Amino acid sequence: MHVLITAGPTREPLDPVRYLTNRSSGKMGYAMAHAFIHAGHSVLLISGPTTLDVPDHVDFIPIETAAEMHAAVANSIGGVDIAVFAAAVADYTPAHVAAHKIKKSGATLTLELVRTPDILGAARLEFGFAGTLVGFAAETENLEANARDKLTRKGCNLIIANDVSKPAFGFDSDRNEVLLVYPDHHEALPANSKHALAHHLVTAIVELHKGHQSSVISKDQELALIHLPQ
Numbered sequence: 001m002h003v004l005i006t007a008g009p010t011r012e013p014l015d016p017v018r019y020l021t022n023r024s025s026g027k028m029g030y031a032m033a034h035a036f037i038h039a040g041h042s043v044l045l046i047s048g049p050t051t052l053d054v055p056d057h058v059d060f061i062p063i064e065t066a067a068e069m070h071a072a073v074a075n076s077i078g079g080v081d082i083a084v085f086a087a088a089v090a091d092y093t094p095a096h097v098a099a100h101k102i103k104k105s106g107a108t109l110t111l112e113l114v115r116t117p118d119i120l121g122a123a124r125l126e127f128g129f130a131g132t133l134v135g136f137a138a139e140t141e142n143l144e145a146n147a148r149d150k151l152t153r154k155g156c157n158l159i160i161a162n163d164v165s166k167p168a169f170g171f172d173s174d175r176n177e178v179l180l181v182y183p184d185h186h187e188a189l190p191a192n193s194k195h196a197l198a199h200h201l202v203t204a205i206v207e208l209h210k211g212h213q214s215s216v217i218s219k220d221q222e223l224a225l226i227h228l229p230q
């Protein structure tokens with residue numbers, strides 16, 4: 001199977017020496033890239049800057065901004081069977097990038113930010129992706145309901161949700177505890193190392209792709225996609 005994975009944070013430049021970013025380490029996405037290769041699949045990893053080594057045999061496209069990740073996914077998603085969006089994409093980017101270093105002036109500084117493209121949300125409608133679509137959701141409350149809302153809005157077959165209010169799991173941790181949210185049911189995976197968890201996730205995603213679980217977009221999802229603003 002051909003698998004595309006997005007991973008890591010994005011960096012949104014403010015001026016030649018500063019950027020906005022987040023705490024994503026990329027560990028979960030890279031562990032999944034490794035696990036898909038181990039299971040005999042081919043992997044294209046599109047990643048923001050991390051300190052991790054790219055796993056052997058993985059095709060790699062490094063990006064910095066959300067706009068660059070959007071373009072790289074748009075160019076590469078044709079021919080892909082399974083797409084896993086594990087990146088922590090910045091939701092906003094500076095409206096203007098200063099050509100020169102911003103000098104300090106007043107006591108406060110206000111930044112104007114504009115929305116970045118929703119790359120996962122573009123997969124079905126903009127990129128015409130018809131394969132198995134997997135997203136991530138980092139939540140601090142109502143884990144299943146919020147993840148299910150994302151599943152419907154973004155036309156996913158599976159959302160891997162984690163509760164980032166639990167300090168032991170999530171962004172920079174080596175461990176994670178996730179809830180798999182499918183269109184018609186959900187399943188909790190117990191806490192584990194990201195490495196071990198990645199192998200379970202790859203097995204679940206490949207099963208889903210083969211149609212062993214409901215991979216059909218539900219009527220609700222179809223309606224939500226039809227009514228999405230263009």
Ligand code: CTP
Nearest residue numbers: 085086087089116117118119120135136137138
């Ligand atoms: N995602 C993306 N492009 C973006 C933002 C998010 O591809 N510009 C993907 C992420 O890789 C992840 C999923 O969408 O798979 C997360 O969805 P999102 O709605 O952004 O969730 P949160 O980051 O939790 O944000 P919020 O709950 O505030 O909507």
